[in-house]
Amino acid sequence: MTIWVHGDYSEESLALLRAATGGHRVIFAEKASSVLIAGKPDPSLAEADIAFGQPDPESCLASRRLKWVALSSAGYTRYDTERFREAFKARGSILTNSSTAHADPCAHHVLAMMLAFSRQLLPSYRTQLSDRSWPYNERRDASSVLTGQTVVLFGFGAIGRRLAHLLTPFEMQVIALRRKVYSEPGVRIVPEEDLTRVLPLADHVVNLLPENEETRNYVNRRRLGCMKPGARFYNVGRGTTVDQPALIEALELGRLAAAYLDVTDPEPLPPDHPLWSTKHCFITPHTAGGRKAQDLHIMKDFLKNLAAFEAGTALQDRIV
C-alpha cells in the first residue's frame, strides 16, 4: 500500500512511522507548520491508499484508490458535508479523526478554565500585574468549589467522556446534550427537546460542538437567555457555533458570570475585535487540544489504527 503523510512530525514520531510501515510505501506531502494546518491539493495524493494528515477534501473525492483518510485533527469541518459522506459511504472508504489523542488535553483545558474561574486565578494574576494589592476578603468571597454543582455539555464524544471522567471526584451533576440518546454511567444524556428544561440548572455550560450546518450559531440569544443568571460558559468546540454578538451582550449585561473561549470566529481573533475587551470574557488561542509532543500521540493513534486496518478490524475514532 501507499501511505500519504502530511504534517510536521518529530524524529521520534517518524521513527515509529518507519518501524510500523516497513512493508508499505510512504510518501510525504509538503511539510506543514503544524499537524493541524489544512493541506493544499497535492498530485501525489492520487497514488495513495491511505492519507494521514489534512488532505485536501476535493482531492480525496477525486482519488480512485483512497480507502482511508485519517485526519490528524479532532475537528473535521471541511470533510463534514453530505457529498463527502455519501461518496465515501458509496465506495466503502473510511474517514477517521484523531479525537482520542485530542480528548485528554481538551478535557484538561475545560477543567482548567472551570477551576480558574472558581478559584479566581485570573483576577489575582491581574492584581499581580497591576497594583499588587491583597484583596483577601473580596477574592475569597468570589471563590467557589465545583463540588455538587451542575454542568451541561453541548455534544458528547471523546472529549465529553474524558471530561465527565475528570469531574467524577467533584460529585457534579453532568448532563450532556446529544443527538443519539443512550445511557452512559454518571452522565445524564438528554435530547435536543429537553434542552430548555436542563439549561436553567447549569452552573457551567460547556460547548464541545463541531462546526457544521446544524451547529452554526447554536449558542444563540434564545439559548443564552435560558441559562441560569451567573452561569459560566466555555467553548472548546468551534467559534462559529456561537452567536458572538449575543454572547457579548449576555456578558456585558452581567447575565452570564464569565465566558472562557478557546475558539472564536475568526481565528486568529483580530486585536480590535470586541470579544477581547468584553467583560469577564477570557480567551486562549485555540490551544485546548495541544500539548508538548502532541504529534507523537497523534502518530501512535494512527499506527494503532493502521494495524487494525491491516487486520480488517474496527478503527478507533471512525466518522464515516
Added chain:
Amino acid sequence: MTIWVHGDYSEESLALLRAATGGHRVIFAEKASSVLIAGKPDPSLAEADIAFGQPDPESCLASRRLKWVALSSAGYTRYDTERFREAFKARGSILTNSSTAHADPCAHHVLAMMLAFSRQLLPSYRTQLSDRSWPYNERRDASSVLTGQTVVLFGFGAIGRRLAHLLTPFEMQVIALRRKVYSEPGVRIVPEEDLTRVLPLADHVVNLLPENEETRNYVNRRRLGCMKPGARFYNVGRGTTVDQPALIEALELGRLAAAYLDVTDPEPLPPDHPLWSTKHCFITPHTAGGRKAQDLHIMKDFLKNLAAFEAGTALQDRIV
C-alpha cells in the same frame, strides 16, 4: 454550658447556631472582619466552656473552665506550641481546627494552579491584556497534561487526602511525605529520610505544611536543589515554610519551571517584594481555603462537633 463565639457569621449561619445551642448560653466576642482573623484578648472568654473562632492563646491557657477550643481556621500556628499542647493535654481540654471545611476549596485551589500551568492559562491571559496576539504553536508546545505525571505532597492531612482524590482520574503517581507513615489507597506515603529519593521524580511539588518550629524554611536551597529541573512548586501551606530567597534563585535560574504561591512571608506581601516580579512566580492572596459562604461550612462543622462533644463521642479535626 457557655459557648464563646468569635467571627463574622451570616444570618444563615447564626440561625443554625441558635437552633443547635438552645440549651446553652452563647456569648459573642467583638466582631472580626473574617472568621480567620486572630482574636484579641477578651475577658468574657473566662466564662466560656467552649471557645469557637480564633481565641487569644494566652487567654485559653489562663482559663480554668475552657474544655474545648474549636478553631475556625485550618492553620493553628499560634496554638501549636509545646506549652499549649502540654497544658491542654494535662487538663483534658480539646483543640480542634476546621481543616475539613477548608480542605475542599484548598484542594480545588491546588488543582486549579496545576492545570493553569499545564494549560498555559496565565500567559494567554497576559497576551489578552497586552498585544492580543495569537501564539498558537508556541502556546500549544508549552502545554501539557497531568495524565501519568508524578506529584509529591509535603504533608498529608485533610487537604492532601482531598487533593489525592481529585487527582484519581489523572492516573498520576501521588507520593506524600508524612511523619506518621501508614498505608493510604492510591497514595505512597514516605518518611522524611526517603525525600531525596522521591523528590527528583516529581513533576509537581505541593507544599501543605503548617507553620511550626520544624517546618520553618523546610523548602530550603538543598531540597529545592533535589527537585527535577522543570518541576513546578505550589504552596498552600504557610509562607514561612519556604526559604523565599532560595526559591527566587531557583526560579530566576530556570531550575524550576514555575511557582504558584497562595501564601507568602509576610502577608500581605508588600508591593515592592521581589517575589511579585520573580520569573514564573504567580501569587494569589491566601485565598485557597476560601469560598462563597465559607462561614456556613465552618459553622456546620462546628455544630456537628458540638453534637459529638455533647454525646461524648469522637470529634472531627482534633489536634489535641
